[in-house]
Amino acid sequence: MLAWGVPLLLALGALGWACRSPRRALRRLVFLLIHLLYRLRFRGRRHLPAHGPALVVCNHVSFVDALVVGGGCPRPVRFLMDRPIYESPGLHWLFRLVGAIPVDSERRDPGGLRRALDQVSQALRAGEVVMLFPEGRLTPDGEVHAFRRGLELILARDPVPVVPAALAGLWGSWTSHRGGRALAKWPRRFRARVALYFGEPLAAEAARRDRVEARVRALKAEADAWVVGGS
Structure with missing residues (x-):
């Protein structure tokens, strides 16, 4: 009984912990999953503030971007x-669990953008980190495209580090x-090479759309060099 009893108790304990902290448990599972799928390189994670609100702004390449950034x-x-x-x-429960914030176009849902901005404000004012893909869509050619005004709308409400x-x-990738x-x-x-690079945070008053876009482009060029050259 002891041979299987100890692993069973550990498994039950892990399950109980996961039920108490589902987001934390899921984040660790995602971190493990992306390490199994890709050969990852993270750089600059120290730039994310240890405490308080922040807005992470990233280019948008694939449907797994949020998993990689969230895990990294x-x-x-x-x-x-x-x-x-x-x-x-089949996935709605998962997105709710991780605290995703849905956003819809004003054309499809008048008032949808305002409601999304309200949720972003609530998260930032609670000291959370929010991630934004300001291109607003997956890249059609692998390059960084012009940032939309969502970044400015968020910062006008909540001037947090970017x-x-x-x-x-x-x-x-197939995604x-x-x-x-x-x-x-x-x-x-x-097991493709995938790089996620973070840059130094910008104060809200310095985080103009064109300046943040330039920073993301520069970081992508550095990340691309590692993916291609591996050095």
Whole structure:
């Protein structure tokens, strides 16, 4: 009985801990999962403030970006996502569990953007970290595209530090738009190099849209160099 009793008690204890802290447990599982899927390199994680609110701004390459950034951040992260994806059957419970913030276009849902901004404000004022993909869509060609006004709308309400971040190595995966629509292809790349680089935080008054976009582009170039060269 002792041979299996101890592992069983440990498993029950882990389950109980996960029920008490589901987001923390899920974050650790995500961290393990992305390490199994990719050969990861993180740089600059110390730039994320240890305490208090912050806004992480990153380029958008694939449908797993939020998992990589969420797993790579040293603190739990809330992230914005399109409402149709948020309400996906079978995944809605997961997005609710991790605290995703759904956002819809004003054309589809008048008032949807305001409600999303209200939730972002609540999270930031509670001292949480929120992640934003300011391009507003997956890149169609692997490059960083013009940032939209969401960053400015958030900072106008809550002037918090902005941490630029950049992903490289996910362009070409089956969750990106390279070679056809994302998720419409069979996976072909396994254990690919993926880099996530964080830059020094910018004060809200210095975080103009064009300046943050330039920082993200520069970080992406550095991350791309490691993905290609491995040094």
